Amino acid sequence: MANGSAPVRTAGMTDNPAPSTAPQPPRAYTMSPAIWTMLLLLGIVWGASFLFGRIALREIEPLHLVLMRVTLAAAALILFMLATGRRFPPGKRFLVEILGLSILNNIIPFSLILYGQKELGAGLASVINAMTPVWTLLIANWLTSDEKLTPRKIAGVVLGFAGVAVLMGGDALTGLGASLTAKLAALGATVSYGFASIYGKRFRSVPPIAVATGQLTGSTILMFAICALTVGMPRISGYSPDVFWSVIAFALVCTAFAYILFFRILSAAGATNVSLVTLLVPVFAVLSGIFVLGETLSPWHVAGMVLIGLGLLVMDGRVRFPRRMTTF
Numbered sequence: 001m002a003n004g005s006a007p008v009r010t011a012g013m014t015d016n017p018a019p020s021t022a023p024q025p026p027r028a029y030t031m032s033p034a035i036w037t038m039l040l041l042l043g044i045v046w047g048a049s050f051l052f053g054r055i056a057l058r059e060i061e062p063l064h065l066v067l068m069r070v071t072l073a074a075a076a077l078i079l080f081m082l083a084t085g086r087r088f089p090p091g092k093r094f095l096v097e098i099l100g101l102s103i104l105n106n107i108i109p110f111s112l113i114l115y116g117q118k119e120l121g122a123g124l125a126s127v128i129n130a131m132t133p134v135w136t137l138l139i140a141n142w143l144t145s146d147e148k149l150t151p152r153k154i155a156g157v158v159l160g161f162a163g164v165a166v167l168m169g170g171d172a173l174t175g176l177g178a179s180l181t182a183k184l185a186a187l188g189a190t191v192s193y194g195f196a197s198i199y200g201k202r203f204r205s206v207p208p209i210a211v212a213t214g215q216l217t218g219s220t221i222l223m224f225a226i227c228a229l230t231v232g233m234p235r236i237s238g239y240s241p242d243v244f245w246s247v248i249a250f251a252l253v254c255t256a257f258a259y260i261l262f263f264r265i266l267s268a269a270g271a272t273n274v275s276l277v278t279l280l281v282p283v284f285a286v287l288s289g290i291f292v293l294g295e296t297l298s299p300w301h302v303a304g305m306v307l308i309g310l311g312l313l314v315m316d317g318r319v320r321f322p323r324r325m326t327t328f
Contacts, residue, residue, distance in 0.1 A: 047284025049254035050122035064234035072251035074216035102218035105196035109189035116186035126285030135194030156315030163307030
């Protein structure tokens with residue numbers, strides 16, 4: 001997310017939440033009005049991340065924007081940890097492993113999403129980003145022994161891929177839309193988020209805010225090195241007001257604040273309920289793109305969004321097919 005995604009992502013989905021959740025003993029969670037309000041707010045924040053990213057890309061290259069985003073967000077969360085008396089886990093192992101999470105959950109997906117958004121609208125990028133839970137299920141089935149696919153999940157995966165096929169194939173038939181490369185870049189970000197979800201299980205004993213802050217700090221260090229070796233350092237002034245404030249909102253609101261909000265919901269309502277934000281993010285991203293940027297969605301985009309959303313609901317169990325349709 002920039003932004004929305006699997007229950008174990010941290011922000012921006014883009015983007016997509018710090019993957020520090022792990023299987024927990026059964027617990028009865030309830031969705032109070034306060035939790036629903038926070039969930040709605042998180043969907044708005046992550047949906048807006050695609051809007052702010054799109055605006056900032058008018059004057060800033062993707063790698064420079066990633067560097068700005070993680071640097072400002074890391075600084076904000078470090079201050080939050082200091083103000084609340086929190087600490088990072090001791091030892092070198094955490095420092096080494098958090099760099100892997102920085103690469104999988106920040107550097108690769110943030111860069112790919114923003115590269116794709118040079119051509120993709122905010123709404124379309126967010127719809128593609130909703131494929132993250134689908135990839136997470138497939139990767140978990142491949143790499144883990146306790147999260148295998150079930151007939152219901154397979155049905156959801158099929159619907160999700162059908163949605164992506166409609167999104168990418170529909171424009172090819174009509175000659176409209178962004179290039180295939182831009183769409184594949186955005187889709188590649190969701191694959192990276194999927195791997196991050198599985199990799200992040202090793203942080204199950206680490207406080208989520210420490211994981212989020214650690215990965216953003218690691219991402220800042222690595223992005224400084226990447227930019228120094230490739231595109232150089234970004235300028236620190238001379239941006240238009242729209243771009244300047246979009247960068248500030250992108251980093252502080254859609255990344256740092258979103259992490260804190262996500263973890264509050266996760267603690268109070270559980271991973272399954274917080275995953276509903278995956279369905280809210282494209283809605284708000286699409287609306288913001290239409291009303292703020294004047295974007296339009298083709299019937300193919302709408303159809304793809306419906307199929308992906310239905311696939312996520314099927315995988316989550318909120319939509320069920322007749323038993324004879326899901327028994328092999």
